[in-house]
Amino acid sequence: MFRKVSLFAIGLSFAISTVALAGNYKAKKDIVDTAASVSDFSTLVTAVQAAGLVDTLKSDGPFTVFAPTNEAFAALPDGTLESLLKPENKEKLVSILTYHVVAGEVKAADVVSLSQAETVQGDTIDIKTKYGKVMIDGATVTQTDIATSNGVIHIIDKVILPNS
Structure with missing residues (x-):
């Protein structure tokens, strides 16, 4: 019996250590x-x-990024993404991407109490909570609080576009 308990304790200790290391x-x-x-x-x-x-998104931050998935980018009108990726459209691409970023670390618990937030781009995004879902300018947040060393990522299902 003592041996079974010891093996269980060793296994539990290993599992906890593995989870802790993965988190770190x-x-x-x-x-x-x-x-x-x-x-x-x-x-x-x-x-x-x-x-x-x-380099900006690798800097100290902290930042909160509302990150569209590949599927969200694919839902843009035909040719939009290809056009935005051209060097001559870099300024517009920067504007769109920085519209997805808020300075500071805004976790899910904070997002639900906000009605808007100022983006790094300079415009504000509208935040609504309805039926247990959080919406950012009409995009649904599908996963929250992906921790990074310099902020947090929330996954959204749509590319959001700035007002200006």
Whole structure:
């Protein structure tokens, strides 16, 4: 009996250590590295690179990023993404991407108590909570609080566009 309890304790200790290490490992990745490690953000990462925002999103921050998925980018009208990725449209791409970023770390518990937030781009995004869902300018937040070393990522199902 003592041996079974000891083996259980060793196994439990290993499991706790593994979870703790995994949590610490994830916390060491910044926003860009975290996004790059998720295949469903490959379009976002490509856009961030084309806009020249990699260094900014790897800086200390903290930042809150409302990150559209590949599917969200695919839902843009035909040719829109391709056009935005062209060097001559870099300024517009930067404007759109920075509209998805809020300075500071805004976790899900904070988002639900806000009605709007100012983006790094300069405009404000509207935040609504309805039927247990959080909407950011009409995009639904599908996953929250992905921790990074320099902020937090919330996944959204739509590319949101600035007013200006």
